[in-house]
Amino acid sequence: MKLYTYFRSSAAYRVRIALHLKGLEYEAVPVHLTRDGGEQRRPEYLALNPAGLVPALEDAGRVLTQSLAIIEYLDEIHPQAPLLPAQALDRARVREIAQMIGCDIHPINNLRVLQYLGREFAATEAQRNAWYRHWVELGLATVEARLAGDGHSGAFCHGDRPGLADCCLVPQVFNARRFDCDLSAMPTVRAIAARCEELEAFRRAAPAAQPDAE
């Protein structure tokens, strides 16, 4: 398997966590998102992934994109260390938490959106940072509300093993810290992220541990 990745991309980070949780070997192909106008916009990369986003996974002669779809695929073909629980209602809960992050926070704060704000609205760096923090804080407060005091939460987002929701939570918390977001009202989110970050799989997937880290 080949993973097209960028050390700081939180969508790629999610997939790296899943790969390491399952103990799968892969070749990392770095795609630098800001050098020379962005390597993800080169024709060679666009031929693989017309969206011009990372990650992309090459496996079995096909190229898959979209981090949540890639993780579900890995979970279906490599059943060890399952990332989704067995029961449908529980699976829905885990996907829900993953999508609160993967749909309702991350895409709004993606690099191309911040670039549009600068280009079309002359947004200053302070305004772009305020935008970033707004969607992270709003979104993670929602995640906190879903996790806190819910008997389905455990040491991790769902029960006592890390799964799909944790693959999404940790990169988002990493980004939240990078942009100095206020997570003081989100003790459950912080505790789960801290617990994950102690695990080898999460450590190996972290931005600083990547070959393309700067």
Added chain:
Amino acid sequence: MKLYTYFRSSAAYRVRIALHLKGLEYEAVPVHLTRDGGEQRRPEYLALNPAGLVPALEDAGRVLTQSLAIIEYLDEIHPQAPLLPAQALDRARVREIAQMIGCDIHPINNLRVLQYLGREFAATEAQRNAWYRHWVELGLATVEARLAGDGHSGAFCHGDRPGLADCCLVPQVFNARRFDCDLSAMPTVRAIAARCEELEAFRRAAPAAQPDAE
């Protein structure tokens, strides 16, 4: 089952299509997104769904949110008219197309984001519409690139029966038309959407067919 819905919400529209494709009965509970500052922000609704977004589905004593998670749940517990193919690589392809829309287009154009642009950047209506069209046209061009000339595409996004990707595509095309987006370069997207819209399930799920339609 109770579906908290708004006739024009494209995320609720996706779930309505899935329910009708499977022939499932449900009670529609309208949540008006703009009346009185938005019924989705009322304490009663936030108690059900802390994200303050539609849709939410009440089933088996639990409340599920996030349209894609809800549709996967329905597909798992009601196997008739499956919305995902059987093979893992194909399932990944369908989820990928669904997420190209559900992650990379829709959330960036959500009402709350347009409201932020108006509030914080004094964006005019023309600027908000340009923003909307930008993300729709960019995102649907990516979907077109994935669909066109790919042997896995058929009468519908994947093969010859409508599924999860079509549940996402049709509401997005509906919104694209509403905001006068340019879909001239997306013949495959348009042809599939038109084919879907002829089906009873899609017609019954359409905004104009809802009890709360205006």
